[in-house]
Amino acid sequence: MTAHESGPLKRTPLHDVHVKAGAKMVPFGGWDMPVQYAGIVEEHKAVRSAVGLFDISHMGEFEVAGAGALAAAQRLCTNDAAPLAEGQVQYSVLCYPEGGVVDDLTLYRLAADRYMLTVNASNIDKDWRWVTEHEPGAGWKNVSAETALLAVQGPKAEGLVQRLADTDVVSVRYYHFSRGKVAGVPAVISRTGYTGEDGFELYVPAGEAPRLWHALMEAGRPDGIQPIGLGARDTLRLEMKFALYGNDIDQTTNPLEAGLGWVVKPAKGEFIGRAAIEALRARGVSRKLVGFEMVERQVPRHGYRLLKDGAEVGVVTSGSFSPILERGIGMGYVRADLAAVGSEWDVEIRGAGQRARVVRTPFVPSKAKKS
Amino acid sequence: MSNVPADLKYTKEHEWAKVEGDRARIGITAFAQDQLGDVVFVELPKVGTKVTSMSTFGVVESVKAVSDLFAPLTGEVVEINTELPKKPETVNRDPYGQGWMIVIRMTNPGEASALLNAAQYEQLIAAAGH
Numbered sequence: 001m002t003a004h005e006s007g008p009l010k011r012t013p014l015h016d017v018h019v020k021a022g023a024k025m026v027p028f029g030g031w032d033m034p035v036q037y038a039g040i041v042e043e044h045k046a047v048r049s050a051v052g053l054f055d056i057s058h059m060g061e062f063e064v065a066g067a068g069a070l071a072a073a074q075r076l077c078t079n080d081a082a083p084l085a086e087g088q089v090q091y092s093v094l095c096y097p098e099g100g101v102v103d104d105l106t107l108y109r110l111a112a113d114r115y116m117l118t119v120n121a122s123n124i125d126k127d128w129r130w131v132t133e134h135e136p137g138a139g140w141k142n143v144s145a146e147t148a149l150l151a152v153q154g155p156k157a158e159g160l161v162q163r164l165a166d167t168d169v170v171s172v173r174y175y176h177f178s179r180g181k182v183a184g185v186p187a188v189i190s191r192t193g194y195t196g197e198d199g200f201e202l203y204v205p206a207g208e209a210p211r212l213w214h215a216l217m218e219a220g221r222p223d224g225i226q227p228i229g230l231g232a233r234d235t236l237r238l239e240m241k242f243a244l245y246g247n248d249i250d251q252t253t254n255p256l257e258a259g260l261g262w263v264v265k266p267a268k269g270e271f272i273g274r275a276a277i278e279a280l281r282a283r284g285v286s287r288k289l290v291g292f293e294m295v296e297r298q299v300p301r302h303g304y305r306l307l308k309d310g311a312e313v314g315v316v317t318s319g320s321f322s323p324i325l326e327r328g329i330g331m332g333y334v335r336a337d338l339a340a341v342g343s344e345w346d347v348e349i350r351g352a353g354q355r356a357r358v359v360r361t362p363f364v365p366s367k368a369k370k371s
Numbered sequence: 372m373s374n375v376p377a378d379l380k381y382t383k384e385h386e387w388a389k390v391e392g393d394r395a396r397i398g399i400t401a402f403a404q405d406q407l408g409d410v411v412f413v414e415l416p417k418v419g420t421k422v423t424s425m426s427t428f429g430v431v432e433s434v435k436a437v438s439d440l441f442a443p444l445t446g447e448v449v450e451i452n453t454e455l456p457k458k459p460e461t462v463n464r465d466p467y468g469q470g471w472m473i474v475i476r477m478t479n480p481g482e483a484s485a486l487l488n489a490a491q492y493e494q495l496i497a498a499a500g501h
Contacts, residue, residue: 024408040434041409231408231435297456299412299432321411321434328412350430 012057013148013209021227028230029122029246031058036229043232044323047195048364051154052228053216056201057209060124060144062131065114072138073107073115076131076272078255080265084109089175089192092263093255094130095273099280100251101258103127104243106192108177118149120245134272148209152216153199153236155367156223161200164219165189169200174369183215194233196240196366235320241291241331241361247302248289248317248331257285257333287314288339291361294328294347298354305348306334306356313338313345324364330356373402373496376467380443380483381492382425387467388443390483395444398471399431399462402496407433410462413455415472420448422475424482429472431462444482446475 009032018025023034034055037043046052064072073081079092086109094102103123108116119127124144132140152161162169167180169189177190188203204212217225234244241259243249249258254277256264261281266274294300300319305312319330330347338345341360346353379387385403389396404410412432422428422442429440451473455461462470477483487495 035435036408039409041411235434297412299437301437321409321432323409323434 010058012055013206014055014057014213017210017213018055018227023227023229026230029058029120031121033058034227034229036231037227040229040231040235041323043226043228044235046224046226047154047197047228047232047236048324049155050224050226051152051156051160051199051220052226052232053213053220054151054153054228054233055148055209055213056151056233057148057206058121059149060119060121060127060142061147061149061203062117062119062128063110063114063141063143064117064131064135064138065141066139067113068135068138069113069115072131072135073117074268074271076135077105077107078265078271078273078277079107079263080268081107081109081115082268086111087176087178089177089190091175093260094127095255095271095277096251097272097276099254099273099276101245101249101253101255102130102251104245104249104260108188108190116143122246146206148204148206150202150204150209150212150216151193151195151199152202153193153195153197153228155198156220156225157197157199158369160216160220160223160225161189161202164215172200183212183219185212185215187212191369193368194242195236196242196362196364196368197236198367198369234318235323238318238320238329238331239322239324239362239364240366241363243289243331244318253289253333254280254285256280257287258289284336286336287333288336289317289331289333290339290358291329291331291363292347292356292358293325293363294330295355295357297327298347298349299328300330300332300347300349300356306332307346307348307353308335308338310353316347322363329363334358373400373405374467375400375402375489375493375496377489379467379489380486381489381495382441382443382486383495384425384441386441386443388483388486390477390480393477393480394449394474395446395477395483396471396474397443398466399440400492401466402499404463404466404470407431407436407438409434410459413459413462413472415451415455416448418448418451422446422448424479431459440472442475443486444475444477445479446477448473449476450474
């Protein structure tokens with residue numbers, strides 16, 4: 001998470017709000033972002049038990065419009081965008097011809113012939129080149145800078161957003177969106193998230209972000225709302241075994257071994273990476289991304305080796321302490337024959353093997369509102 | 372500004388030492404625990420381990436980061452806080468009290484005079500960007 005194009009760190013429209021609130025700021029993907037406010041564990045628990053507010057305006061948004069928009073999305077993304085209805089959202093992946101991952105994203109069908117791709121902050125420039133070079137004929141627009149993105153996540157999120165919205169958000173189903181005003185701010189109200197909780201992601205004009213932020217913090221006070229930094233965002237997604245680009249997936253990993261085969265739809269027709277992934281599927285993957293927990297009180301970390309009887313069998317891609325389970329949990333690629341739930345092997349921590357076991361994931365049950 | 376007790380000695384790596392006769396009690400400072408965030412793992416040496424001034428004697432991990440613990444003084448570990456690995460959050464709650472880590476018997480007590488005093492340590496953390 002360090003290698004980036006040089007130059008000053010970028011700032012979201014809420015940067016001043018974070019600094020004034022006393023957040024600890026860190027560089028992330030080329031952005032100066034809040035890593036924590038009150039503390040990662042406290043913020044994490046606030047999201048699981050009440051509601052948390054996240055500034056994720058660093059993420060990128062590209063719109064593609066016109067008669068060729070769907071065809072462009074289809075050739076770039078692994079998932080099948082054809083069945084996507086207006087108002088619907090889909091998780092998808094961009095692949096290299098060799099099957100490695102360019103990025104993972106959410107695809108929004110904004111209108112009959114207009115889509116939006118929400119991409120990872122650290123990949124905005126790379127993705128923009130990728131989509132415009134491979135589908136130059138489509139009408140692309142990079143709206144990242146003018147778009148702010150706030151996530152409201154947790155069991156109290158629905159009630160809070162509904163109180164401030166001028167439209168019915170309760171009936172917006174999981175992976176669908178609606179449009180309306182929230183605290184007077186025009187928003188795309190998307191029932192999506194990266195936490196495993198029910199909640200919304202609100203796409204709003206950049207200049208309106210501080211107003212919406214303050215309105216949500218104010219109205220959410222009786223709910224126990226807390227601002228949430230990237231630290232808790234990471235532990236929340238880890239408890240769900242959601243992949244993070246740059247940690248768990250990248251150019252050297254393919255969607256099948258990452259457990260993302262469910263968003264690869266070769267039957268839809270040609271897309272970049274299709275042939276390579278089909279060959280992989282026929283051959284079978286040699287390693288799999290699994291979720292594991294530490295048997296003792298130890299914390300696995302990105303890059304630690306996985307060992308079986310002293311021999312290297314894989315690598316940790318994400319690891320931390322689970323505030324809910326109160327133990328070390330992680331994700332990692334392990335040899336396919338050691339990937340079944342219940343398999344045990346060691347994580348090498350400071351030179352010593354520490355026992356870990358593959359567990360069912362998500363680590364913590366998801367409470368996202370499935371329709 | 373973080374709490375910096377006047378009766379302790381400090382390292383540039385944010386450990387504190389409380390010298391009591393030929394012994395020194397050692398932990399990490401309020402500033403250190405605040406920088407780390409929620410402490411979730413503490414690894415301490417066994418009683419009897421020899422430690423050398425400014426060599427590592429253990430590890431503390433927060434949710435986000437792994438940090439080495441540096442011995443402020445040379446000596447032999449005569450006591451460890453056995454509660455800490457079970458309740459690592461004590462380091463956040465009470466870094467100078469129940470969050471202590473080890474007690475050593477000093478073999479070179481003269482080293483203590485080379486450690487930072489409270490005023491010097493306050494300057495150090497002020498310069499660390501606050």
